[in-house]
Amino acid sequence: MEYVKIHTIKPTATLSVGFFAFSRKISDAMSICRCIIKVIGGMYMVNFLFKRLGQFIIVLLVASVIIFILVRLSQVDPVSVILGGKQSSTETVANLRAKFGLDRPVIEQYFTWITGMLRGDFGFGYKYQQPVSELIAARIPITFGLVFIGSLTALILAIPMGVISALKQNSPIDTTLSMLALILGAAPSFLISIIMIMIVAKVAPSFPVTGNYSSFGEYLQRLSLPSLALTFSMLALASRVTRSGMIEQIQAPYVQTAKAKGVPLSRIITRHALKNAVIPLIAVISLQIGNMIVGAVLVENVFSLAGLGSLLVAGIKSSDYPIVQGITMLLVFIFLVISTLADIIYAVIDPRIRQSI
Amino acid sequence: MSNIIAIKNLKLDLITARGVVHAVRDINMNVKHGEIHGVVGESGCGKSMTAKAILRLHDEKKLLYSGSILYEDDKDIFNMTEKELQNLRGKEVAMIFQDPITTLNPLLTIGQQLSEVLTLHLKLSKKEAKKRSIELLESVEIHPGAERYEQYPFEMSGGMLQRVIIAMAIACNPKIIIADEPTTALDVTMQAQVLDLIKELRDKHNMAVMIITHNFGVVAEICDTVSVMYAGKIVETGEVSEIFHNPKHPYTQDLIKSIPKSGSTEKRLVAIPGSPPDLRYNIEGCPYASRCTYATEACEKAEPKLIKLSDTHAYTCIRN
Amino acid sequence: MKKKNKLGKFFTLPVIISLSVLIVIILAVLFAAFLATHDPLALSMSESLQGPSSAHLLGTDKTGRDIFSRLLFGGRTTLLGALGVVIISVIIGIPLGLFSGYFGGKVDMVTMRISDMIVAFPSLLLAFVFVSSFGRGLMNAVVAVGIIYVPMLAKLTRSLVLVEKNKTYVEASRAIGYSHFQIIFFQILPNCISTILVQLTLDIGYAILDLAAMSFLGLGIQPPTPDWGAMLEEGRIYLSTNPLIALAPGITIIITVVAINIFSDGVQSYLDPSHRKLPSVKKIRRLVGVAHE
Numbered sequence: 001m002e003y004v005k006i007h008t009i010k011p012t013a014t015l016s017v018g019f020f021a022f023s024r025k026i027s028d029a030m031s032i033c034r035c036i037i038k039v040i041g042g043m044y045m046v047n048f049l050f051k052r053l054g055q056f057i058i059v060l061l062v063a064s065v066i067i068f069i070l071v072r073l074s075q076v077d078p079v080s081v082i083l084g085g086k087q088s089s090t091e092t093v094a095n096l097r098a099k100f101g102l103d104r105p106v107i108e109q110y111f112t113w114i115t116g117m118l119r120g121d122f123g124f125g126y127k128y129q130q131p132v133s134e135l136i137a138a139r140i141p142i143t144f145g146l147v148f149i150g151s152l153t154a155l156i157l158a159i160p161m162g163v164i165s166a167l168k169q170n171s172p173i174d175t176t177l178s179m180l181a182l183i184l185g186a187a188p189s190f191l192i193s194i195i196m197i198m199i200v201a202k203v204a205p206s207f208p209v210t211g212n213y214s215s216f217g218e219y220l221q222r223l224s225l226p227s228l229a230l231t232f233s234m235l236a237l238a239s240r241v242t243r244s245g246m247i248e249q250i251q252a253p254y255v256q257t258a259k260a261k262g263v264p265l266s267r268i269i270t271r272h273a274l275k276n277a278v279i280p281l282i283a284v285i286s287l288q289i290g291n292m293i294v295g296a297v298l299v300e301n302v303f304s305l306a307g308l309g310s311l312l313v314a315g316i317k318s319s320d321y322p323i324v325q326g327i328t329m330l331l332v333f334i335f336l337v338i339s340t341l342a343d344i345i346y347a348v349i350d351p352r353i354r355q356s357i
Numbered sequence: 358m359s360n361i362i363a364i365k366n367l368k369l370d371l372i373t374a375r376g377v378v379h380a381v382r383d384i385n386m387n388v389k390h391g392e393i394h395g396v397v398g399e400s401g402c403g404k405s406m407t408a409k410a411i412l413r414l415h416d417e418k419k420l421l422y423s424g425s426i427l428y429e430d431d432k433d434i435f436n437m438t439e440k441e442l443q444n445l446r447g448k449e450v451a452m453i454f455q456d457p458i459t460t461l462n463p464l465l466t467i468g469q470q471l472s473e474v475l476t477l478h479l480k481l482s483k484k485e486a487k488k489r490s491i492e493l494l495e496s497v498e499i500h501p502g503a504e505r506y507e508q509y510p511f512e513m514s515g516g517m518l519q520r521v522i523i524a525m526a527i528a529c530n531p532k533i534i535i536a537d538e539p540t541t542a543l544d545v546t547m548q549a550q551v552l553d554l555i556k557e558l559r560d561k562h563n564m565a566v567m568i569i570t571h572n573f574g575v576v577a578e579i580c581d582t583v584s585v586m587y588a589g590k591i592v593e594t595g596e597v598s599e600i601f602h603n604p605k606h607p608y609t610q611d612l613i614k615s616i617p618k619s620g621s622t623e624k625r626l627v628a629i630p631g632s633p634p635d636l637r638y639n640i641e642g643c644p645y646a647s648r649c650t651y652a653t654e655a656c657e658k659a660e661p662k663l664i665k666l667s668d669t670h671a672y673t674c675i676r677n
Numbered sequence: 678m679k680k681k682n683k684l685g686k687f688f689t690l691p692v693i694i695s696l697s698v699l700i701v702i703i704l705a706v707l708f709a710a711f712l713a714t715h716d717p718l719a720l721s722m723s724e725s726l727q728g729p730s731s732a733h734l735l736g737t738d739k740t741g742r743d744i745f746s747r748l749l750f751g752g753r754t755t756l757l758g759a760l761g762v763v764i765i766s767v768i769i770g771i772p773l774g775l776f777s778g779y780f781g782g783k784v785d786m787v788t789m790r791i792s793d794m795i796v797a798f799p800s801l802l803l804a805f806v807f808v809s810s811f812g813r814g815l816m817n818a819v820v821a822v823g824i825i826y827v828p829m830l831a832k833l834t835r836s837l838v839l840v841e842k843n844k845t846y847v848e849a850s851r852a853i854g855y856s857h858f859q860i861i862f863f864q865i866l867p868n869c870i871s872t873i874l875v876q877l878t879l880d881i882g883y884a885i886l887d888l889a890a891m892s893f894l895g896l897g898i899q900p901p902t903p904d905w906g907a908m909l910e911e912g913r914i915y916l917s918t919n920p921l922i923a924l925a926p927g928i929t930i931i932i933t934v935v936a937i938n939i940f941s942d943g944v945q946s947y948l949d950p951s952h953r954k955l956p957s958v959k960k961i962r963r964l965v966g967v968a969h970e
Contacts, residue, residue: 059794067806074810186934188886190893191909191927198916253459260412260454261474261525262447275464290799297802298890302913313894316809324809328802335799350464351509 048347056340063332067325068110076319078102081126100124117329123322125315132326135311142307144334145223146296150230151289151338154238157231158281162242163269166277169247177239185236189295193229193302200225226299233295234288241284245277252276279350286342293331359430361533361565362388362411362450366424369406369589373419376637380406382589383424388533391563393556395576395597397612398586401633404569407586408537411567412446413437429532448478451526455538457518461510467521468506474528493524497554516547520554527558533565534558540575552579573616577601582669585609588633588644595670605664606672607649643675651676692943695936702933706752713746717903726919738911738922742903748925751903755930758819758897758904759884763877765823766830771873773827774834775861779842789835792828800825801887808896815904818897822887826880833876837869871948875941882937889930905930 079096088096097103101112116123122132161181165174184192200207207221249255250273258268297309304310308327315323347353369381381403388394396404409415411426413434426434428445437445446452454460462470471493472486481489487506494502497520510518519539526534536555540548556579558564568580576583576597584594585608593606604610608629615627631648634640643649646656661673705712714734721741728736735744777785795803804821811817841847842865850860889906891897898904900911905926912923 062791062794063798066803070803070806070810075812076810182938183931183935186882186886186938187927187931188889188893190890191930194909194913194916194923194927198920201917253454253456254462256409256414257454257460257522258462258473259414260446260452262443262445262477263473264443272462272465276462287796291801293799294801294890297805298893301894312805313896316805316896317813319809321809324806328806331799331802352463352511 052343056336067328071321071325081319122326125320125323127318127320132322139308142305143296146227147292149227153231154234158238158242161239162246165243166246181236181239184232189229189233190298190302192232193299196225226303229299230292230295242281245280249273249277282342282346286339289338290335293335360387361390363427368423370421378636380589384591386584388565388567390565393566393579393581395580395583396569397576402586403589404586405537408535408569412452447474448529449532451531452535453522453526453539456542457515457522463510466507466509471525474525478529493528497524516543519551535567537569573612593672599670607651608645687947691939695939698936706756709749713749715743715746717747717750718901735925736921744925747903751905754904758888759881761819762823762884763880766826770827770830771834774831775838778835778838779861792832795828813896815898818891841865841868875945878941882934
């Protein structure tokens with residue numbers, strides 16, 4: 001019988017896993033935030049934030065239930081995975097069941113899982129025989145970095161692309177940019193990645209495309225190409241939305257007022273129109289983050305990055321359910337954090353939204 | 358007294374998906390310093406287009422200009438560079454529009470939008486601009502100015518917003534304000550307030566005002582002179598008293614007749630039958646011929662002449 | 678056949694090109710059995726990793742299978758799979774949206790809340806988990822992705838129903854005595870069909886991409902069945918030596934999806950007047966220049 005090794009939690013793991021310790025500190029943080037927020041946005045903002053955070057928690061819980069149920073519906077018996085297909089005595093099987101909590105009623109299993117996650121304990125991998133939290137801790141910076149850098153770059157690129165397209169509507173520049181966006185959007189991110197690797201191999205063979213990183217500089221280097229692939233897939237929709245948003249704003253009545261006031265065109269664009277046009281862009285990006293996370297999973301595969309995605313796929317293929325559950329939950333969490341942030345930014349920009357919801 | 362705005366032989370052609378629309382066909386209009394000049398006509402007669410053309414607010418890829426608009430009798434606005442235009446707009450010639458809610462940026466506070474004019478044209482610092490803005494708000498009866506300064510457009514009522522817009526317009530003491538249907542989107546009490554405000558401003562600062570409206574009642578209320586437009590042409594122009602007591606053009610007469618009178622026992626409103634001609638086509642003869650009660654065959658063939666009744670009163674008709 | 682109106686016609690250049698491309702692809706895939714030069718599953722180690730030649734139009738992969746034939750048959754799998762996804766989403770999603778929008782109430786609220794959550798989600802993740810529980814393979818992948826497309830379609834249908842619900846003809850139908858069922862399916866649905874069809878066309882494109890992604894990860898099609906996504910995965914190691922193995926399916930995917938997008942754009946422009954491109958301003962200026970002086 002194999003002994004299970006217990007590793008000490010490394011500092012990096014603690015940092016990453018600290019996301020979930022957040023829940024304990026909420027009440028303290030909340031009162032401080034309340035004061036700050038009142039200063040910034042008035043009463044409306046406080047209410048909005050509370051409602052939004054409430055939504056965040058509810059969706060997180062519902063998602064956890066869905067994921068849990070889906071995994072439990074599996075037809076593969078976890079114990080056989082743990083045993084690696086070896087035959088064992090019924091006693092060993094029963095012991096394993098107890099150890100992994102598989103003999104408890106389902107609802108209890110669910111709560112054990114949830115409360116465990118809040119503490120940073122994601123359970124134990126069936127196949128890998130390690131605490132899941134350890135396995136994922138080192139991988140979080142990669143996946144999170146991909147999504148973050150990818151969406152940020154998309155935002156930074158989409159705005160000028162959209163503005164230029166809108167100002168020079170129907171000109172050759174506009175048509176080219178639109179065509180480019182269309183093709184990029186139609187190409188799956190993993191395909192773009194493959195093509196990128198091919199091109200880089202020919203043009204700059206020494207550029208590190210696969211392999212590990214040891215410093216922050218190398219981290220950025222390694223992530224640059226894959227996040228670019230992710231950026232492209234989001235850029236298609238993002239630049240189109242900015243473009244149509246800008247076109248709509250330029251024809252809005254308040255732009256005419258600004259022109260009649262003698263405001264120069266550059267200022268009208270940047271100070272007046274852009275602010276309004278960016279709103280649908282933020283909404284779209286927060287919706288598309290979900291796709292980007294899935295894209296990250298694919299891109300990690302192509303670039304052989306040791307991120308959450310590759311571990312997820314490996315977990316699926318080996319039916320290692322704690323890993324599948326844990327990583328999916330974590331990815332959903334990252335998604336919800338980013339989308340809630342996007343909503344808050346939206347509320348900061350557009351005061352009207354603070355009243356609704 | 359000389360003219361602050363003199364429009365000479367203005368023709369405006371608008372390129373639309375359905376063809377070229379001859380929106381304004383050769384009009385002449387003058388506004389003197391300190392005068393409140395009304396431009397009346399039904400929807401589509403070209404009055405708004407004329408007003409916007411003064412500040413060249415149209416998309417010049419879709420609008421073709423011909424003729425000239427002189428500012429202070431010597432500078433042709435159509436020849437001005439973009440920089441000169443920006444100097445003109447908001448500073449010497451201000452414009453206010455119809456619906457206050459859509460014509461203000463919903464994402465900026467009204468204070469920010471007010472200060473913008475001041476920092477841009479009068480080169481005030483942010484602090485000075487804020488102070489002056491609050492003064493301006495209070496001068497248009499918006500109290501407390503400091504609180505309202507920080508509010509967003511959606512937090513204020515239509516009448517208040519229109520007063521904010523007027524405050525924005527007078528911020529740099531312009532020589533003329535062009536008001537495009539300033540009261541149409543407001544209810545009657547707010548209408549009265551806004552009109553009183555405009556009159557007061559003219560009296561205090563000797564500012565000229567060009568009011569575009571389809572409501573003859575507004576004209577009667579505050580205008581000194583008026584131009585009546587129909588189908589892109591000016592059919593009658595003169596002092597308000599002259600026009601009301603002695604309207605010569607049939608269209609003017611019909612318009613005045615259609616104003617509902619309080620205390621009247623009439624059961625039906627008087628309306629002018631028919632509809633204005635399609636401005637995509639050149640019109641032969643008098644544009645009003647199809648709806649005019651005095652129309653004859655000659656009206657549809659010959660171009661009506663300009664008949665001057667006095668220094669100020671003129672109209673176009675082949676009758677006399 | 679050409680419908681002309683003052684503002685534009687249906688068969689504009691983009692529509693013609695994209696439609697022809699799509700027809701070519703669909704026909705090629707349908708008649709794969711006739712057009713293919715080899716059996717897509719036939720191994721032939723002696724011929725492995727060859728470049729394009731007269732015998733093998735696009736070369737061979739690592740086990741000597743003809744790429745061109747695999748491309749054609751793979752198209753069948755991919756396109757049929759995408760069609761399956763859309764059909765599943767239609768069968769579940771449209772009635773859901775119809776009932777939700779028409780009857781309203783608590784059921785509507787709950788359905789929409791859940792739909793909102795799933796739509797914004799990285800929902801393909803759910804498909805991954807689904808496949809992990811129920812096993813990999815084309816059927817499961819299609820079902821999983823189909824289920825994920827349901828909320829989006831339901832939301833769309835619902836919003837369309839909400840608009841139609843208040844129109845007079847619905848009231849009139851009820852007055853005549855139509856049952857709810859009849860009203861929903863025979864009155865309201867036909868009016869929503871065009872918008873829904875546009876979305877469905879787009880969905881086929883997205884389904885192609887999503888299924889390819891799953892096959893790429895090994896969660897969808899299992900070898901040796903040819904499929905564009907799986908071919909991409911097989912071919913990527915050989916990118917520097919035999920790029921065609923991966924590029925052939927890759928470029929085909931891009932062309933198909935771009936064609937679908939352009940086509941649906943064209944249909945949308947035709948149906949919605951505000952999207953139509955106005956005759957070029959330059960053209961009119963020239964006309965006016967002649968008439969204006």
